[in-house]
Amino acid sequence: MAITLHHWRNGTAFEGVGDRYSDVTNPATGEVTARLALAAGSDVNAVVEAAVAAFPAWRDTSLAARTRVLFRFRELLNARKPELAEIITSEHGKVLSDALGEVSRGQEVVEFACGIPHLLKGGFTENASTRVDVHSVRQPLGVVGIVSPFNFPAMVPLWFFPLAIAAGNAVILKPSEKVPTAALWLAELWKEAGLPDGVFNVLNGDRTAVDGLLTHPDVESVSFVGSTPVARYVYETAAAHGKRVQALGGAKNHMVVLPDADLDLAADQAVNGGYGSAGERCMAISAVVAVGSIADELVERIKARTLRLRTGDGTRGCDMGPLVTAQAQQRVSGYVDAGEKAGAVLVVDGREVRPDSDGAGFFVGPTLFDHVGTDMSIYTDEIFGPVLSVVRVDSYDEAVQLINRNAYGNGTAIFTNDGGAARQFANEIRVGMVGVNVPVPVPMAYYSFGGWKHSLFGDSHAHGTEGVQFFTRGKVITTRWLDPSHGGINLGFPENA
Known part of the structure; x- marks a missing residue:
């Protein structure tokens, strides 16, 4: 019988009172590996209460002590990331090397958060008025909620909670019900690192859990990554209840290839950016x-590379794994059907892939379309699968107009050897993250992640300095002391405590 996974509250597993469950599957085999308890409304309240109770003591814990916990967590995560990668592969399906890369990119935010004392420094003005000093501080919000998607079970939560915890907040993570084990594993790692009970909690569930976090009066902020319709709903609902919101939505990322580009490099990176993680990335190409006369040659080079890819079980050294669920497999196959029916040229058909896997997994192989029209659903919709569409344009200006007209503005890339063209593209393109000869321009942790247009609701991006500001409030204090005072004599060297 499959194991039952519960919530995490006050440093231990919490069964809750909900009587609803969902299946967790291995997408490479279709096997049900666990049963997940879905939170009831009272479970939401119980987890929030634990976080509320833990917040005051953690808020008042010194920065020196908080960062020591962060450093211990960092060391544990670094030592055991292969274990976490195996969990991700077993529930999401991405190949092990990709899962390890996901953990490493999340680890970058942990390392950035280890420098939180510098990031929380305020300012000071002496004698702003006569014998009046003014200084500023940044203080934590309180209880913060994180709602993360299925495609990055570790990296996306790690975009948020290291900064939230380092800044002194208490966290409630609601992972995708498709991939819950990574979140529970991270909760156990926090406990091993010495994080006080109640500071990091995991609430498993579906819309009941999400709505509970969006509307609970004791939850101060919500961070979300997911599809655009849900991101809009999260933003509007949480904002209507007075909360801060980071709501990162969907994407339709374009990669422009100019006639002067290195076509082998461009073809390699189109395949890497389009088919990595089976296309289940918000930053996928x-x-x-x-652009121009290179289209035929470029398509042939992409085709040759696509046909060499091996699809199968993520543990067997293949290039690409399955999609996350049977429903995802059916949806992506439906888009391939629709693209063919609309008149696009199907260069490589992934619907009949023969994967290297045991069991009936949820596979669609790498799929390549050419002569794609901008009115076709394979172009207008975010497919979230291994479907790469080639759109032909006559000029650089036409390429820029195409991207700027698109409803999404998450990421884009240009491949060229012309520095002037690349600089102009970066300047005038209306997209939040831009790559020059880089297909997936996910910023380093000390920069902030986020798109434009329908790829982001609100102004707050993830991690970097914007992440620190999101999880803290500024306060300005004006002080006047009429008489000097001192604290006595102590010749010992002062220590942090």
Whole structure:
């Protein structure tokens, strides 16, 4: 019988009172590996109460002590990341090397958060008025909620909670019900690192859990990554209840290839950016915009590389794994059907892939379309699968107009050897993250992640300095002391405590 996974509250597993469950599957085999308890409304309240109770003591814990916990967590995560990668592969399906890369990119935010004392420094003005000093501080919000998607079970939560915890907040993580084990594993790691009970909690569930966090009066902020319709709902609902919101939505990322580009490099990176993690990335390249006369040659080079890819069980050294669920497999196959029916040229068909896997997994192989029209659903919709579309345009200006007209503005890339063209593209393109000869321009942790247009609701991006500001409030204090005072004599060297 499959194990039952519960919530995490006050440093231990919490069964809750909900009587609803969902299946957790291995997407490479279709096997049900666990049963997940879905939170009831009273479970939401119980987890929030634990976080509320833990917050005051953690808020008042010194920065020196908080950062020591962060450093211990960092060391534990670094030593045991292969274990976490195996969990991700077993529930999401991405190949082990990709899962390890996901953990490493999340680890970058942990390392950034270890420098939180510097990031929380305020300012000071002496004698702003006569014998009046003014200084500023940044203080934690309180209880913060994080709602993370299925495609990055570790990295996306790690975008948020290291900064939230380092800044002195208490966290409630609601992972995707498709991939819950990574969140529970991270909760146990925090406990091993010495984080006080109640500071990090995991609430498993579906819309009941999400709505509970969005509307609970004791939850101060919500961080969300997911599809655009849900991101809009999260933003509007949480904002209507007076909360701060980071709501990162969907994407339709274009990769422009200019005639002077290195076509072998461009073809390699189109395949890497389009088919990595089976296309289940918000930063995946889904549309290659071929400019001018290079289109035929570029498509042939992408085709040759696509046909060499091995699809299968993520533990067997293949290039690409399955999609996360049977429903995802059916949806992506439906888009391939629709693209063919709409008149796009199907260069490589992934619907009949023969994967290297035991069991009936949820596979669609790498799929390549050419001569894709901008009115076709394979272009307009975020497919979230291994479907790469080539759109042909005559000029650089037409490529820029195409991208700027698109409803999404998450990421884009240009491949060229012309520095002037690249600089102009970066300047005038209306997209939040831009790569020059880089297909997936996910910023380093000390910069902030976030798109424009329908890829982001609100102004707050993830991690970097914007992440620190999101999880803290500024306060300005004006002080006047009429008489000097001192604290006595102590010749010992002062220590942090």
